[in-house]
Amino acid sequence: MSRLKITGGKTLSGTINISGAKNSAVALLPAAILAKSKCKIYKVPKIRDIEYLLKILEVLGCTYKIEEDQIEIDTTNLKNAPVPEELSQQMRASYYFMGTLLARFKRAEICFPGGCNFGSRPIDLHIKGFEALGAKVEIIKSRYIITAKKLVGARIYLDFASVGATINIMLAATYAKGQTIIENAAREPEIINVASFLINMGCKITGAGTSTIIIEGSEELDNGVVEVFPDRIEAATYVIMGALCGKNLHIKGIIKDHINATLIKLKDVGCEFKATNDEVVISKCKKIMPTDVHTQVFPGFPTDVQQVFTVLLTQAKGKSHISENIYELRFESAMLLNKMGADTYANKNVLTINGPTKLRGANLTVPDLRGGAALVLGALIAKGDTILDNIPLILRGYEDIVEKLSNVGAKIEIIE
Numbered sequence: 165m166s167r168l169k170i171t172g173g174k175t176l177s178g179t180i181n182i183s184g185a186k187n188s189a190v191a192l193l194p195a196a197i198l199a200k201s202k203c204k205i206y207k208v209p210k211i212r213d214i215e216y217l218l219k220i221l222e223v224l225g226c227t228y229k230i231e232e233d234q235i236e237i238d239t240t241n242l243k244n245a246p247v248p249e250e251l252s253q254q255m256r257a258s259y260y261f262m263g264t265l266l267a268r269f270k271r272a273e274i275c276f277p278g279g280c281n282f283g284s285r286p287i288d289l290h291i292k293g294f295e296a297l298g299a300k301v302e303i304i305k306s307r308y309i310i311t312a313k314k315l316v317g318a319r320i321y322l323d324f325a326s327v328g329a330t331i332n333i334m335l336a337a338t339y340a341k342g343q344t345i346i347e348n349a350a351r352e353p354e355i356i357n358v359a360s361f362l363i364n365m366g367c368k369i370t371g372a373g374t375s376t377i378i379i380e381g382s383e384e385l386d387n388g389v390v391e392v393f394p395d396r397i398e399a400a401t402y403v404i405m406g407a408l409c410g411k412n413l414h415i416k417g418i419i420k421d422h423i424n425a426t427l428i429k430l431k432d433v434g435c436e437f438k439a440t441n442d443e444v445v446i447s448k449c450k451k452i453m454p455t456d457v458h459t460q461v462f463p464g465f466p467t468d469v470q471q472v473f474t475v476l477l478t479q480a481k482g483k484s485h486i487s488e489n490i491y492e493l494r495f496e497s498a499m500l501l502n503k504m505g506a507d508t509y510a511n512k513n514v515l516t517i518n519g520p521t522k523l524r525g526a527n528l529t530v531p532d533l534r535g536g537a538a539l540v541l542g543a544l545i546a547k548g549d550t551i552l553d554n555i556p557l558i559l560r561g562y563e564d565i566v567e568k569l570s571n572v573g574a575k576i577e578i579i580e
């Protein structure tokens with residue numbers, strides 16, 4: 165099994181170009197089957213989740229052509245097959261086929277989704293949304309069987325502004341009869357990205373990016389074209405890396421508004437950088453101050469960035485806190501940073517970080533995607549070598565991470 169070897173202590177400079185966003189792309193591929201004959205998606209990242217989604221599309225009778233980072237999908241021969249368990253369990257986003265198969269066939273059969281493990285991750289809000297549109301949802305063994313005689317638009321209030329539920333209900337509503345209104349919808353950029361794809365296919369949607377989304381059901385959607393937004397989590401990860409060990413490190417191809425919460429926190433702790441609409445230039449922050457971070461839905465500080473931000477706070481002088489308000493168990497990587505010399509402890513959903521601490525290389529097993537990224541950052545500033553196991557979890561979300569980091573001067577390689 166391959167592992168990642170990182171030798172710490174290098175200064176990183178040069179340019180890192182940000183890839184298309186995982187969490188947009190993994191919704192856009194399932195959305196493709198809403199098109200009756202074909203559609204095209206630009207700037208698709210080469211990550212493992214995409215490989216599995218393409219396999220699911222094949223099972224459903226679709227064909228596709230890949231040219232560099234563009235994928236053209238032909239849905240002419242789409243058929244309603246059950247999504248195999250070994251594919252759906254590879255990632256969380258396989259659940260978007262519930263919404264799109266339901267929309268196209270009024271029936272979806274799919275196993276429980278997979279994804280990173282940080283506590284219970286229910287999908288009750290997705291289910292409630294499908295039911296509100298007129299579907300019946302049964303769970304037989306580990307399969308969801310979702311059926312509807314017809315889908316009729318409805319007014320749906322989400323108890324929590326869930327990204328997945330907002331997108332899934334929006335997808336299912338595209339072919340419902342009449343108008344669907346999603347209230348307390350999530351406002352993450354991924355939702356705007358998916359809505360713009362659906363609008364491009366011919367669907368009438370207003371309000372994406374706000375708390376109220378209105379979808380007018382259609383009879384025929386086709387020929388959608390969309391470009392995946394830059395990955396805001398990858399961008400935030402590398403900007404934080406620049407604050408740890410960069411020298412004029414350019415993070416390029418971002419949308420600044422999508423990473424504002426991270427940039428504001430970096431300013432709070434004393435980091436200096438130059439930011440334009442599509443680029444951040446950052447160098448190692450010499451004096452890092454402690455802070456308190458509360459994870460929130462967009463535009464708040466993202467849960468997906470807190471693990472990486474923790475590494476920065478291990479270098480702050482004093483006590484910092486991270487309150488994780490989205491997922492109950494997302495501190496496993498902090499416990500692993502302790503094995504590198506960090507001083508953190510978790511009490512329920514609050515992590516306390518005492519700094520500054522000198523980190524040293526260690527042999528560790530990656531616990532989850534963003535936790536893996538945090539360990540990579542820890543390894544880059546640690547003394548000595550770090551060996552990371554279970555690296556497919558990192559490759560799930562960071563396109564070409566080894567090449568991107570090597571190109572700016574990191575000593576990082578995949579070893580057998």
Ligand code: EPU
Nearest residue numbers: 187256257285286287288289290326327328329490491533
């Ligand atoms: N929730 C429910 N019921 C639901 C849906 C969600 O209780 O039906 C709860 C979850 O348990 C969680 C909170 O609501 O406590 C947020 O969940 P949300 O649905 O917003 O998250 P998600 O759609 O499952 C996506 C990303 C995650 C990211 C979150 C939050 C994808 C495939 N995943 O998950 O990405 O952390 O939004 O922004 O888009 C990652 O990239 O590492 C990752 C985990």
